[in-house]
Amino acid sequence: MIHPAETAFIIIDMQWGFIDEASSLCIAGARASIPACATALQTARRLGMPVFHVRRAYAADGSDVEPVRVGIWLAGGRPVCAEGDNPDSVLAPPELTELSGEAIIMKPSFSAFYGTTLEADLRARGVRTVVLAGTTSPNCIRSTCYDALSRGLNVVVLEDATSSRTPEVQQANIVDMAYIGAHIMATAEFAQNGLQNVPDVAQQATEMLTTLN
């Protein structure tokens, strides 16, 4: 049994710089996922889950842009920039704006765990399960998924509240995350049944290992 209070809802990189079709860093599927993300966010709030808004904001001088991304970042006029050309690009759409008391984690790269306080924050709250939404499935969602699995957390990925550059890429990444052990769920199912049908893999593993002793 997975309790909402021990489950973090983590929404990643749903900011205009990754959503707006005019941005060089736009993820083609991101805008269409806004309604599902909003439904998921409202569900998490209704269930009393701790909510984490994980976002990216590059320094205006580009010093914290991954080298592989510098070219496209410069060519696009420094999209997703905290100051300078595109300060609005770091903002979330109104449907996904944080409420007072919800955590905002600024991350310096792909995974929500890399270079952030997320792991400590989750441990402090006794979180055992994370529910992931946002973009982009092959990069930030997937890196966060694997980092969470490495830390022994249960992982739920909301399939239609995540997005990719093409439907094929989305599908391939969902398949890989399911294969390694993430629980893939539709947002409508999450809204209707919450965490009711999510297996507590971490607990099951502990029970299975007692057979060894």
Place this chain on the structure above:
Amino acid sequence: MIHPAETAFIIIDMQWGFIDEASSLCIAGARASIPACATALQTARRLGMPVFHVRRAYAADGSDVEPVRVGIWLAGGRPVCAEGDNPDSVLAPPELTELSGEAIIMKPSFSAFYGTTLEADLRARGVRTVVLAGTTSPNCIRSTCYDALSRGLNVVVLEDATSSRTPEVQQANIVDMAYIGAHIMATAEFAQNGLQNVPDVAQQATEMLTTLN
């Protein structure tokens, strides 16, 4: 220009527990990649690159197995186990055995960076580029690739010296890693030309950013 002395060759999880068809953790494509891995390893040695053998060995009581992997690990008789049922499963094939002086990094999960000294070891040697070989592309290779990109390193993935559970999964993961900025190369090209045609993305990024100042 990328210098071999500043480039680490990292070979991941090429151990019998992941190669042997009788293991529950066998990666279907791993055995066929042994010759390419061996050619790549010999090339790295010939060029004078620091070599890192990154491997996994589970505790006999399963306490360090990711919860999502416990079921298959138990069902398979604790494959890839440092002691107990399958001690030989942690060994590399003879073609890929370490030489004296080469680093062995035991990792506790997917990424070679998670919970290991790898990052510190690379920094201490002035490594700016990593060349990845081994298995499995969707999990340990890809996690290591993204973690290296997050740290500003150039990443080369040797396509035929990495492997997956199906050719389709292999292809989808190579495409994603290429898309985010890893340099995908055939082992024969590496053996023939070394790092000659590998772009120094980290250096290029630094140069591009100077245009901002």
